[in-house]
Amino acid sequence: MVRTTPPRPVDIASIFPELAPLARQAIRLHPRPGIPTPYESSIGGPLLWPADEEWPVCAEVHDDWQLPVSLDDVRRRRALLEAAWLRPRGPKENLLSPEERALLDTLEAGHPWHGEPNALLPVAQLYLRDIPGLTGPDGADLLQVLWCPLDHESGLPAARLVWRDTASVVDPLVSPPEPADVDPYGNYVPEPCVLHPEAVMEYPAPHELPEELAGRLVAWGPAEWAKSHPEDEDESGGAYYQYELSVAPGWKVGGWGPWSFCDPCPMLCATCKTECRPLLTVSSGEWDGGSGSWIPLEDRVPPRPAGLRRPSDPPMVSIGRGYNMQIYICPESFDHPHLENMQ
Ligand SMILES: [Zn+2]
Ligand SMILES: [Zn+2]
Known part of the structure; x- marks a missing residue:
């Protein structure tokens, strides 16, 4: 089944023409419960991996005060x-x-630390054929993202990106190694999901806009919000642009970074100092109270009673206090190291 994000309630670029040149396509992934195969795009699914290629591990020392499970x-x-x-x-x-x-x-x-190395865990597998606009190094038709499912210095799991030419995988690995140590609540353990990629248009989070323009958007919000939400007597809406009109919530590829609780810092490549671009957003959930208009039409009636695995968050990954992990890559070279940031 496809997933359809309703049109934005307001065409914001027609009211604030300064935003028009900043429009960027993002591909919402819409991960949903399923049993993906190595030959499909997935979150938390099996990776297409050559049997004779070493499985990646994390060699960093993990000595968090909380024991792993x-x-x-x-x-x-x-x-x-x-x-x-x-x-x-x-x-x-x-x-x-x-x-x-x-x-x-x-x-x-928890159990005593097994110590290093810790095998990495599959997070995402994206066939480029499924993700409009996603390009990799010459010959690659697949992006695989793995991580060490523990907190690292950045307060995030340590991710690894692998670009692959699937034609070269003749003898696929059947039983990949699994990490011995994972974070105690499984916040970094994605449940298997199939994807329903959908292209949407985004504008920058207000934090990334000139202060003056961001200020006008905040001032414009409440009256506009009140028009479509007459029942809301709190005169909220100052964040209308931020929540409903700028950056799409949930797992996605490309678009703009979902800056929320902290001020943006320049994401410069450590090798060549070029400004990096958003590659993948790992999200703690696709919708909540503040992002209702982004709920796909197909998900407005939950299919069954919701338990622990909420319809808004099938992968069950949790970053910080319900934030996002944004992975950036350098536009100059796929060989330059990626950047990670909590947003
Ligand atoms: Zn690690
Ligand atoms: Zn670079």
Whole structure:
């Protein structure tokens, strides 16, 4: 099934013509529960990987004060909570029985560090044929993103990008190694999702605009918001441009960075100092209270009761306090290291 983002409620570039030249295409990925194969684009799915190519590992020293858990712990924890959320419950009944609570505590308690190296975990696999406008190095038709599912110095998992020519994968790897240590709540463990890529147009987050223009957009918001939301008596809407008209929420390729809680800093390539461009946004969820108009038409009626795996967040990845991880790459060379930022 395709996913269709409704047209933006306002054509913002017709009201603020300064925005028109800043329009950029982004591809919303719309990850949804599924069982992707190595031959499909996916989030958290199996990668098409040559059997004779070494599986990437993280060699950094991990010594966070919180102990890591295993992938199996994460899967069992999610299954336990999913079942608990889905069963009927009386008004004063606890979510978990005492036995389940004890099991949950065990699953979150962690194990001693296995130490390095830690095998990387597949995050995304994007066939270029599925992602309009995404180009890679000569000959590559696939982008694979893996990461070490633990906090690193940046407060983010450490990602690795692999561009691949699928024609060269003759003998695919069947059982890839798995990380022994993952973060205690599985925040960096994506559930398998198939993708429904969709092109949308974006404008920069207000943080990336000249202060004067951003100020006019904030001043314009409340009255415009009130027109379509007469029931909202709080006269909110100062962030109308930011939430509804600038950057699309959720996992996406390209477009503008989803700057939100911190001021943008120049994302300059460490090798050549060129300004890097957004490649992939890893998101903590596709919609929430502040981004309702971005909900695809096909998702407006949830297909079934929602448990732990919410319809707005099938990959179940969580970055910081519900933020995004933005991966940037250098436009000059695919060999230059990528940048990561929490936004
Ligand atoms: Zn690591
Ligand atoms: Zn560079």
